[in-house]
Amino acid sequence: MKGSEYHEITAYQRSGLASGGRIRGGTPSFFKTYPTLPFYQLPKTPELPSCSLGDVLTGATTLASNELNLSLLSIFFALTYGITATDRTGIYSFRAVPSAGALYPCEVYAWLGGFRDLPHGLYHYNVARHGLEQIATVDSNDAFFEAWITAIPYRSAWKYRDRAFRYVLLDSGHIFEQALVSAKVSGITNKFKEANWTGTYGCRSETAICQRLAVDPHHERPVACVAFAPLSETAKIDYLTDKKELLSASAPANGADYGPVILNAINGTVGEVTIPIAPDISEKLPSLLFQNNAVQVILNRRSRRNFIKGSISADYFESYPKAFSRALPIKGLTVYFVVERVDNYDEGVYELWFDGTRPNLKLTGKGMFMSQLADACLHQMWVSHASFAIVVLLNTEELEKTYGNAGYRVGMLCVGRIGQLCYLLSEALGLGCCGVGAFYDYEVTRVIGLHSGMSAYVLAVGPVKKQVR
Ligand SMILES: Cc1cc2nc3c(=O)[nH]c(=O)nc-3n(C[C@H](O)[C@H](O)[C@H](O)COP(=O)(O)O)c2cc1C
Known part of the structure; x- marks a missing residue:
């Protein structure tokens, strides 16, 4: 199904909201986790950078060129997809980015190489524990940083049914932009040559990327990638546990099934488009944008x-x-x-x-x-x-x-x-x-x-x- 057709059949009309069919399956889990994999706790209180949002948007940041370490990663992941608040009951949490219905259908992974105290490898960001779960090792001495945003559509379809794919893409776009901002704020970008920065919407083969990330394509699909130094396609990768066990972590609920409309829309819109990474803004911005601390702005966003x-x-x-x-x-x-x-x-x-x-x-x-x-x-x-x-x-x-x-x-x-x-x-x-x-x-x-x-x-x-x- 083409994207245009999908958007059209999921339009709401006053004569009746599109019901989108029955969703089969249980209440989804909103936090993906790999309990048996090596876990690297990210520092809960890293030293925070002091740039403003205006600095980040205009490229005027003068951050120290820190070494690549867990503190930088802590800032990057916390500001990209970390928990920033909980509701009064303490049960529901909110994140650095908004999400339709607060259902957070996305996950974030990164191929990381050259960071102190972290073996070269593939990592999943465990949001609930603010840490990295190591999925694979990479045999390389290079420094690399390639982050992937994936989506588990069922989490959103469970509530929004067929219309959910729209929200999954919008949520992913929020995270994509936030990842670019967080990388700048954390200073990670400073360590990689600008010529190697790439942003990618989608990918050429979802099957290939699902295999590489070890996620189950029935439940989870790649959506976009932000890389400041991409991992070489020929690098030797060793997965730390049985692939079947890794794939099983993608299932958000028993019997999770988001239905044929979303599946057809996903399969009909596969493709890769590489874009220039957010250019700096040269136009004059209000002085207030240079007075706030970017970290506080991101953490306070609601x-x-x-x-x-x-x-x-x-x-x-x-x-x-x-x-x-x-x-x-x-x-x-x-x-x-x-x-x-x-x-x-x-x-x-x-x-x-x-x-x-x-x-x-x-x-x-x-x-x-x-x-x-x-x-x-x-x-x-x-x-x-x-x-x-x-x-x-x-x-x-x-x-x-x-x-x-x-x-x-x-x-x-x-x-x-x-x-x-x-x-x-x-x-x-x-x-x-x-x-x-x-x-x-x-x-x-x-x-x-x-x-x-x-x-x-x-x-x-x-x-x-x-x-x-
Ligand atoms: C794609 C998208 C659609 C949204 N649609 C609505 C909406 O129609 N009405 C509304 O009140 N909030 C909407 N929201 C806001 C979410 O409800 C909100 O992001 C979520 O509850 C998390 O809260 P927070 O943004 O304060 O962290 C939307 C957010 C996103 C990202």
Whole structure:
């Protein structure tokens, strides 16, 4: 199944939310673990770097070129996918990145070589214990860092059924962008030549990567890769235990089955697209972005919905399109800003377009559309109290023309990256932000004033009443 078809058949409509069929299986486990493998505890309180989010985005970080060690890895993994908060009951936890329904369908692995006190090998990030489980050894003296994001779709499909693959891709895009930011903050990037940095959406053969990562393709699939020094394809790899035992760790529940629609969508959108790693932003950003500590911003990030209908400055507002140029432009993806309370900006819909790499905004429809948008977001009326909202639409035909079968995934991963940038900027600017993946697809498009294009994501941004914690 093509991505365009998948997106279309999982659209929500007022006449009835797509039921998506029956999900068979038990409650999923949200933490993958390998109890018998060697475990390397990452330091719980590593010395934290002091750069700001502004430094990270503009490439102005002057981090000491630390040796490659467990402290750097601790910062990288904690800031990419670590637990940052628990709810009042202490049962549910939240992570450095947001996740649709807090279901966290993704896992993170890394091929690591040249780190002090860590044998060269393949590691899985154990989120619950904040440590690395060694899956394989690699016979090499090289330094390498190649991180993989995989997804266990059942975790999300258990609640969202067929629509879950959308959320899996958006969640993965959030993690992808966050991994790039975390690598910069931790200083890991300093140790590897920029010419070797690569970002990859998808992969050529999922079977081959599943085998390499020793994950079970029935339950878990690779989604994206961030490498600052890729592992050589010919390196000798020895798995530390029986492959069957390793594969069994991928099963999230007894009888976990996410159904044929997602399976067909996964299989129909396989492909590899290599992209340049987030270029530094050359445009001027608000000074507040240089005053916060990036680590604190990431650790404090939460979805905040208690907007107070306040307005924000044009300077703050304009930092969003500037930051998005880390992931854009790409053909087949258009970002719109639905503006209601931004100083010096008329209320209306603005389309983001690029003059080369320079972002510009064009007013495409004048008026107040936030209430309509909130209603289209399954009546999540708090959206209407935000200062502005970001709506991302995909032209899947164009994406597929440009990137082949993988076009849909490329688009959705990119959308997730924009979402993560939006959350980070908002946190650093003292604003609230919340992603919205639940909407009547065609109504969102109509709010933008269009009759074509597929709604991929909505994010609301604005001043909020008080900090959640
Ligand atoms: C792809 C995606 C879709 C989301 N959709 C909604 C939504 O429709 N409504 C909502 O209130 N929150 C939504 N959220 C926010 C999640 O509920 C939130 O990230 C999750 O509960 C974890 O909380 P945290 O972001 O505060 O860490 C979404 C988040 C993501 C990443």
